Amino acid sequence: MKKTRFAVAVVAAGAAFTAGAQAQDTAVAIFAGGCFWSIESDFDHAPGVLSTTSGYIGGTVDNPTYEQVVTETTGHREAVMVTYDPSVTSYETLLETYFHLIDPIEANGQFCDFGESYTTAIYAGTPEELQQAEAEKAKVAGELGSPVATIIAMAPTFWPAEAYHQDFWKGTDLLGNGLTRAQHYARYREGCGKNYQVEQIWGAEAFKGLDGHA
Secondary structure (H helix, E strand, C coil): CCCCCCCCCEEECCEEECHHHCCCCCEEEEEEECCHHHHHHHHCCCCCEEEEEEEEECCCCCCCCHHHHCCCCCCCEEEEEEEECCCCCCHHHHHHHHHCCCCCCCCCEECCEECHHHCEEEEECCHHHHHHHHHHHHHHHHHHCCCCCCEEEECCCEEECCHHHCCHHHCCCECCCCCEHHHHHHHHHHHHCHHHHHHHHHHHHCCCCCCCCC
16 A cells, blocks of 8 residues: 655644654554544544544644644644554545534534634645545535535644643543543533534444444
8 A cells, every 4th residue: 555655744842743753554644633632532533543633734833832832823724643554544535524524514613612712623634635625525515405504725834732631531640620621522522512412423433433432
């Protein structure tokens, strides 16, 4: 199977690296789909996904913080970088899965979170991926009978989010409210109504391609 090269810069610990830093038997995809806790938890249930990283992408400020991004003044979206094994899954499969775990029609955010930072986007690493993403977007628009709001663009720098956001959905450390991160996330997801809304949009195909979801 043809390997997908990761052409976008990623910044970690103050150092940027590109495709050459990726192991040859892995590939990456970047998706923005509302709260990155939720997108990360979903893709952690996708066969072939090796790891996920929550972060920020698309804005005008270098190394943004969560406190900056949530002001909706930096132009960033919350996003997740998905590292996967191309011998198990494919970019096309991940695209299809992505659209089936969001509301593709909503242009102002996702579920209970609104603002530019929560809007949906696919950030391609190569021109081929860009074409694949555009094709999947057109397919989804046809299936739903409505225009799809998801932005398709070549990926600029991806900035990993703060450590406390990573793997938030399964964290066991206690927060100030007396709940673990996992318990807090479960309450957030239920209160946000994501599972119900995705099922209303997609019916039996909701969360297609996942072996479960949080």
